[in-house]
Amino acid sequence: MVADRASDEALAKLAREGDTKAFEELFERYKSPILNFIYRLIGNRETAEEVTQEAFIRAYKSLGIFDPRKRFSAWIYTIARNLAKNALRDKKYFRDVSLEKAISGEGEDIKLKHVLSDPNPRPDEIALDEELSRNVQAVLKKLPAELREVITLCNIEQMTYKEASKILGVSEATVMNRLRKAKLIFMKELGIDTKSFGRDKNE
Amino acid sequence: MNNKVLENFDLIMANLKPIEASPGFDFEFRRRFEAAVRERCAETAFERIARRAVETFNSAFAPKIPVLIRSAAMFLILAVIGSGIYFAQPAKPLMLAKAQYLHIGSIVSTGNLSRLDIVLSGKYAIRLKKNTTLRVANLTPRRGRGKAVFELIEGTMLVSVEKGFKGSEFFVDTKEGSARALGTKFAVSASREEKITDVSVLEGKVEVEGGKELVLVKAGQKTEIPLGKSPLVPQRLVESEWLALEELYQIGKKPQVVLLVKNTPDRVRQLLAPCPIYITDEKPREIPKTLEEALVKIEEAIKTGDNQKHLEAIGLLERIASERPEASYATPLTLYIGAYYSYAGEPKKAIETFKGFLAEYPDSPLASIAQAAIGVIYEEDLNDEAKAKEAYSSVLNKYPNSLEAIWVEDRLKIKKLAKLPKYLAPGRVYKSEDDEHEAVYRKMLFAGRENKNFC
Secondary structure (H helix, E strand, C coil), X not given: CCCCCCCHHHHXXXXXXXXXXXXXXXXXXXXXXXXXXXXXXXXXHHHHHHHHHHHHHHXXXXXXXCCCCCCHHHHHHHHHXXXXXXXXXXCHHXXXXXXXXXXXXXXXXXXXXXXXXXXXXXXXXXXXXXXXXXXXXXXXXXXCHHHHHHHHHHHHCCCCHHHHHHHHCCCHHHHHHHHHHHHHHHHHHCCCCCCCCCCCCCC | CHHHHHHHHHHHHHCCCCCCCCCCHHHHHHHHHHHHHHHHHHHHHHHHHHHHHHHHHHHXXXXXXXXXXXXXXXXXXXXXXXXXXXXXXXXXXXXXXXXXXXXXXXXXXXXXXXXXXXXXXXXXXXXXXXXXXXXXXXECCCCCCCEEEEEEEEEEEEEEECHHHCCCEEEEECCCCEEEECCCEEEEEEECCCCEEEEEEEECEEEXXXXXXXXXXXXXXXXXXXXXXXXXXXXXXXXXXXXXXXXXXXXXXXXXXXXXCCCCCCHHHHHHCCCCEEECCCCCCCCCCHHHHHHHHXXXXXXXXXXXXXXXXXXXXXXXXXXXXXXXXXXXXXXXXXXXXXXXCCHHHHHHHHHHHHXXXXXXXXXXXXXXXXXXXXXXXXXXXXXXXXXXXXXXXHCCCCHHHHHHHHHHHHHHHCCCCCCCCCCCCCCCCCHHHHHHXXXXXXXXXXXXXXX
């Protein structure tokens, strides 16, 4: 039996009318994806947590302007994205925070290259591999912000092009193009030859 | 091979280990969230205040008109709205623009979609409504005893004569008669078709002459002058006429402290809600800085719900009002203090404040509100019917033309008929043989609801 779960938009409407429990429920649903999204963008856990909390507080304060006919997820992601961009611009944010060690140069990203080249990679192993996750983050950090965004939304968060386009405020075609470009640069960073890459299977 | 790499890439990304929030993450969020919830509850009161302030202010007051100083012989057009305005002197129509001069003999007309404000700073302000034609008949030079005479050929004009024009004379002539202002706010309408002139007075008095007869029209009254006849006996304004005159507050010098109440008979209810008080940014600034301190105190009081803080805020406001009782902000501020006392659960102090207002400002246009407020507080907060009745009677006797008189009359009528058998409870629909009886019950049902428009 499937439990009767209120939609995000219904909860947002209740929260707007003063139901704090409804907003807490929304927080529970989205805190992890938003935290990860922001972390992938800015690459620092501590700052990502701070920005995540700020995103939800801003969302709460702005409930009056949220249109329940639109998707709550797109709205909270947009707020999170904007705050993450501000955080990246604002060097103050990172001044006293220890930056994760960036992986650069040959030898340190061999594991990632190896997994990418593996004809039979195992998803369950990938999911448990922290080192691999750090490798990915390190390479992601080298990408321009707008390319990082599309990889995070489409590949990591598994959003459709349509969903991502709403958050980024661009067309689906732009999302597709950026994603292609993001993957090529990602591979180049790892020293993988991209000359004969076919089209993305999702296109 | 390369497609396989891309596939692996997608696989890696889809199965990437997510980061977990640190142990203190939820706790920290809840702390911030609770603070935001508290802030939102406090904001809600202010948002309501702001919303009501904006709604009422927008309907009662227009945006500021810039004020310029010119000689008595000519003045600038200060606000031109719409495009159908013509300037004929002697008979050559031109388009009028802001910052244009008018002279004696000028004729100004507004079209169907326009209006015009003419202001002599500190002296008087005139608004021509749509389809109005006005001629500048006479303006004496500054050196002499000032005299301004306008001929209203057709249409409606609103006039606000300021204190600075005291000692001078202001006339509006029409075909039917003439109105002389005695320091006041009033409106004159002249209809060519019906051959009749109306004069309605909001504040002060106007002496109206027609057919060699003179009548004095007081605040809250109007008269009509048919062509070739004497002015009719002044009658009390009805509610719609009061509302139409509200526009008079948009012209001329605006006060720095404004009580945001609409000019409807239930003004006293609006005041006691309590109504918001609006501080304009009219210059030169009279209101002292202590008011900011009082506003901070009020904010604290609302946030904490601490009645003691409300009383402290009232104390600060009283100090401001008593320091300069002659200042223009003192009257609205004193009324506000009375309403605030009532709100803070101090009805006796509220009555004391309103009585003090009547003693200090017996001729104020707001006096009728203070008198009616005394009645309401005796009746509803102190359950003293005898004193309430006395206060209401004073409204009818001393301020017969006021909006409060209309309100009190209605109230007393309803209360008379309200002494009916107990089984006839308000809120239920009864079949009555007497239509008037049922109509009064419906009215009582409406009047019985508390006016909580403030929150």
